Amino acid sequence: MKQLHIFLENKPGRIERITAILAEAEINITAMTIQDTGEYGLFKVLLERPNEAQTILSEKGFACALKDVLAVRVADRPGELNRMVALLNSKGINIKDGHGFPRPNNESVFCAEVDDLAAVERVVSAAGYQLFEG
Amino acid sequence: MKNRYFQKEIETESREKLEENQLKDLQNTIDRALTTGFYRKKLNDAGITSGKDLKKLSDISGVPITQKDELRSLYPEGLKAVAPEEIIRLHTSSGTTGIPTVIYHNRNDIQSWAELMARSMVAAGAGPEDVFQNMTGYGLFTGGLGMHYGAEFLGMTVIPTGSGNSSRQLRLMNDFRTTIVHATPSYLLHLYDQLEESEYELDDLALKKAFLGAEPYSESTRKKLEALWGIDVYNSYGLSEMNGPGVSFECEYKNGMHTWEDAFLLETLDPENHQPVPEGESGELVFTTLKREATPLLRYRTRDISRIIPGVCECGRVHRRIDRISGRTDDMLIINGVNVFPSQIEAVLMKIPEVGTNYQIHLAKDGALDRITVKVEIYSKLFTGDLGQLEEIRSRIRSRLHASIIIHPRVELHEPGSLPVAQGKAVRVVDERGGDS
Numbered sequence: 001m002k003q004l005h006i007f008l009e010n011k012p013g014r015i016e017r018i019t020a021i022l023a024e025a026e027i028n029i030t031a032m033t034i035q036d037t038g039e040y041g042l043f044k045v046l047l048e049r050p051n052e053a054q055t056i057l058s059e060k061g062f063a064c065a066l067k068d069v070l071a072v073r074v075a076d077r078p079g080e081l082n083r084m085v086a087l088l089n090s091k092g093i094n095i096k097d098g099h100g101f102p103r104p105n106n107e108s109v110f111c112a113e114v115d116d117l118a119a120v121e122r123v124v125s126a127a128g129y130q131l132f133e134g
Numbered sequence: 135m136k137n138r139y140f141q142k143e144i145e146t147e148s149r150e151k152l153e154e155n156q157l158k159d160l161q162n163t164i165d166r167a168l169t170t171g172f173y174r175k176k177l178n179d180a181g182i183t184s185g186k187d188l189k190k191l192s193d194i195s196g197v198p199i200t201q202k203d204e205l206r207s208l209y210p211e212g213l214k215a216v217a218p219e220e221i222i223r224l225h226t227s228s229g230t231t232g233i234p235t236v237i238y239h240n241r242n243d244i245q246s247w248a249e250l251m252a253r254s255m256v257a258a259g260a261g262p263e264d265v266f267q268n269m270t271g272y273g274l275f276t277g278g279l280g281m282h283y284g285a286e287f288l289g290m291t292v293i294p295t296g297s298g299n300s301s302r303q304l305r306l307m308n309d310f311r312t313t314i315v316h317a318t319p320s321y322l323l324h325l326y327d328q329l330e331e332s333e334y335e336l337d338d339l340a341l342k343k344a345f346l347g348a349e350p351y352s353e354s355t356r357k358k359l360e361a362l363w364g365i366d367v368y369n370s371y372g373l374s375e376m377n378g379p380g381v382s383f384e385c386e387y388k389n390g391m392h393t394w395e396d397a398f399l400l401e402t403l404d405p406e407n408h409q410p411v412p413e414g415e416s417g418e419l420v421f422t423t424l425k426r427e428a429t430p431l432l433r434y435r436t437r438d439i440s441r442i443i444p445g446v447c448e449c450g451r452v453h454r455r456i457d458r459i460s461g462r463t464d465d466m467l468i469i470n471g472v473n474v475f476p477s478q479i480e481a482v483l484m485k486i487p488e489v490g491t492n493y494q495i496h497l498a499k500d501g502a503l504d505r506i507t508v509k510v511e512i513y514s515k516l517f518t519g520d521l522g523q524l525e526e527i528r529s530r531i532r533s534r535l536h537a538s539i540i541i542h543p544r545v546e547l548h549e550p551g552s553l554p555v556a557q558g559k560a561v562r563v564v565d566e567r568g569g570d571s
């Protein structure tokens with residue numbers, strides 16, 4: 001799954017500027033998270049047409065990059081996230097940053113940045129999980 | 135490389151011979167200067183009443199410094215050490231920051247300037263077989279006429295196009311097989327864009343070299359122009375008070391600019407106390423004219439910072455080389471007692487590809503200490519999307535700045551295009567330390 005990472009200074013109105021540009025381009029945002037250091041941070045979004053979104057934002061002067069991230073469908077009930085994280089932990093997989101969001105039909109999507117994504121995807125698939133395709 | 139010389143004897147004579155002639159010419163220059171009211175007073179106050187009072191070259195340290203403001207105060211009369219009817223030309227500085235300075239030339243001055251220019255261009259590999267297109271403004275700007283006279287004296291075919299009119303420039307370059315151009319760096323960049331849109335192909339042109347003038351440019355701009363046009367670009371140094379171009383010029387080895395020491399006595403001084411800095415260390419360039427008759431200048435402060443490159447050049451010229459100008463004394467910042475030039479910070483940042491070319495230096499007080507913050511913009515195309523990359527960029531900038539100029543700045547990362555675009559150096563530096571620092 002492609003996630004768009006946008007470099008932002010920590011000052012008012014920056015996120016709105018991005019959401020406004022994406023709204024104008026009629027690109028739907030599925031989920032988002034902010035990784036902040038105080039002075040600056042990354043605005044991370046899962047969205048439709050990620051390549052197009054990156055091109056548009058780059059043209060508007062934003063520093064942004066597409067990252068391949070793990071996106072796994074998990075059941076939306078107690079203990080499920082723990083089961084997922086325990087699986088990754090048992091295989092020595094380090095989660096650099098992550099977030100999640102609910103979906104219809106009692107489902108959630110767990111999203112994580114990991115090294116060697118292809119290998120991690122094989123691990124979760126082998127454990128019976130389905131990858132989220134957007 | 136086959137070394138070419140224009141005046142081989144002068145260019146390759148021994149250091150002893152050069153210095154012997156320098157002393158003679160210095161004594162003559164002092165005598166000429168003494169015929170002007172301005173220098174008579176200055177020199178007499180320093181106990182000098184004749185050129186013969188200087189027994190050796192190092193006695194120059196007893197000669198008073200000349201400041202640009204003093205020359206301004208003499209405008210428009212200026213300094214005339216010859217009879218008015220002997221003067222055949224004058225140039226004034228652009229005077230963009232106030233009152234201009236004026237320099238007069240007699241026939242010998244114009245001739246020796248042309249010689250220095252011709253010598254410079256031959257050092258950069260030019261010869262009588264070359265076709266030289268002079269794309270800078272003529273008129274008061276010293277670069278236009280200076281290069282023109284030098285190129286003619288050397289025997290090149292000169293096309294005096296002057297500046298502007300790109301389609302005609304390209305047409306003449308094509309039709310007359312121009313091999314060398316003289317232009318401002320920004321115009322040469324612009325002309326390349328025009329070439330791409332024109333009916334002419336780079337491969338059809340005969341261009342080999344370019345001399346740049348009139349505006350400062352970075353080493354990366356030189357490299358860019360060399361790559362775009364497939365040519366050699368040579369750095370040079372000059373200032374209107376020392377004729378204009380033709381003070382220092384790179385030879386074909388492109389390893390510093392040979393300063394024509396038979397015509398200019400070169401000193402590098404500490405800008406604060408005017409004492410000489412050790413050879414090889416950065417200081418303010420200070421020149422004394424050794425040949426000029428109409429307007430002699432003694433120990434003229436250029437406000438440009440550079441250093442003398444130790445050692446001899448492979449080309450065999452005895453005339454010492456100076457490095458590219460690293461800053462202006464006017465721009466010098468004193469940060470916790472250390473002299474820092476914005477251009478030194480810029481040079482470090484230019485080698486960090488992940489940040490853009492725009493930057494800002496912010497100075498503030500933190501108790502008794504100065505705190506410096508360097509603000510840079512992330513360069514979009516090399517951004518990977520990781521916080522780790524951003525931290526790595528910050529610490530790399532910090533450690534490189536510390537290694538090269540012994541400062542410990544904070545480094546701030548900003549979005550592309552978010553810092554003010556600098557128009558001149560003033561905008562680059564925001565000093566909020568107050569006047570008592």
Ligand SMILES: [Zn+2]
Pocket residue numbers: 385386387392447448449450451
């Ligand atoms: Zn040389």
